Amino acid sequence: MTTPILRTDGLTVRFGGLLAVNDVSLTCEKGQLTGLIGPNGAGKTTFIDAVTGFLPDNASGDVLLEGQSISGLAPHVLAHQGLSRTWQTLELFDDISVRANLGVASERLTVGGAVRDFFRPSARHDRVAEVLEQLEMTDIADRQPRELSQGQRKMVGVARALVASTTKILLLDEPAAGLDKNETQWFGDQLRALVDDGYTMLLIDHDMGLVLRVCDHIHMLVFGELITSGTPEQMRSDPEVIAAYLGRSAGDS
Ligand SMILES: Nc1ncnc2c1ncn2[C@@H]1O[C@H](COP(=O)(O)OP(=O)(O)O)[C@@H](O)[C@H]1O
Ligand SMILES: [Mg+2]
Structure with missing residues (x-):
């Protein structure tokens, strides 16, 4: 393996x-595309916060990125090593273009990035253009986020996370929250396509329909504990999953 x-x-x-x-x-x-599900308060956001280095005083145990321990490293160091994330609240700059929103994200790079830019100023723009193309967003690159649909705005959030570093894994915290059924479907398809293109992602969502439809493998947390893991097929018939989502069929969104 x-x-x-x-x-x-x-x-x-x-x-x-x-x-x-x-x-x-x-x-x-x-x-x-790995899914992380669980009821509200299960510890999903806290899990991502700990993995990305935001809870140094509260977290213990080990986190390994490509087999190397990254425990205790600061968030900006981890971002630089390829751990990218989105936040539960999406904040975009509404008055500047999509392209500029991504440019701002790439400027959050470290000193090393700034030095690289000094020697090769086009590198940052290349990366923004590359991500825009990969996410098929070139045609909306010069529009402002306020003019876009909710689903498109969420994809700008994903694009921004991908631009920020050489992403090894993208951690998404409920990126589809607030989207209606059609938008969620479209958004899920976009994530799936990116993974099929070679990206690796962890998707947190309480929308079981979305997670079961697009993920390869799923983990479920309840009260902070990993209760069960499996493929979408295994999760659909898992009594623990059914119990945790009692009253909602696993196929619902
Ligand atoms: N900074 C914090 N201080 C104290 N308790 C917290 C903090 N962040 C989260 N919690 C608690 O940790 C538990 C897990 O929360 P969270 O990770 O946000 O769950 P989820 O994202 O699965 O809804 C909850 O009981 C929450 O109230
Ligand atoms: Mg959460």
Whole structure:
């Protein structure tokens, strides 16, 4: 087996007496879309926050990126090493173009990036153009986010995360929140296409329909614990999954 892009080994996050993430060991394989599901408060966002280095005082256990321990490294260092993320709240600059929104993201690079730009100023623009093309957003590149549909705005958020570094894995925290059924479907197809193009992603969502439809492998957290993992087919008939989402059929969104 190849080394997973991302692996946690006994990842635990405590907030005072609360165990928000409890001894979670899971993997995200290269070239796959991995889903992370679970009811509200299950610890999904906290998991991403810990993996991306935002909870140094609360987290314990190990996190490995391509087999190398990255525990304790600062968020900007991790971003530079290829760990990209989106946030649960999408904040775009509404008064500047899509292209400029991506340019701003790429400027959040480190000193190293700035030095590289100094020697090769076109590198940043190349990367923005490349991502715009990959996400088939070239035709909306000069429009402002305010003119776009909700689904397109969410894709700008994804594009921004991809531009920010040489992404090894993109961690998406409920990127489809607020989208209607059609937009969610379209958005899911876009993510799937990016993964089929070679990107590796972890998708957090409480929309079971979306996760079951687009992911290769799924992990479920309940009260901070990894309860079960499997393919969409396995998850559909898993009693733990059915119990956690009682009253909603697993095919619903
Ligand atoms: N900064 C924090 N301080 C204290 N408790 C927190 C903090 N962040 C999250 N929590 C708690 O940790 C648990 C998991 O939250 P969260 O990761 O946001 O869940 P999810 O994203 O699955 O809805 C919840 O009980 C939440 O109230
Ligand atoms: Mg959350």
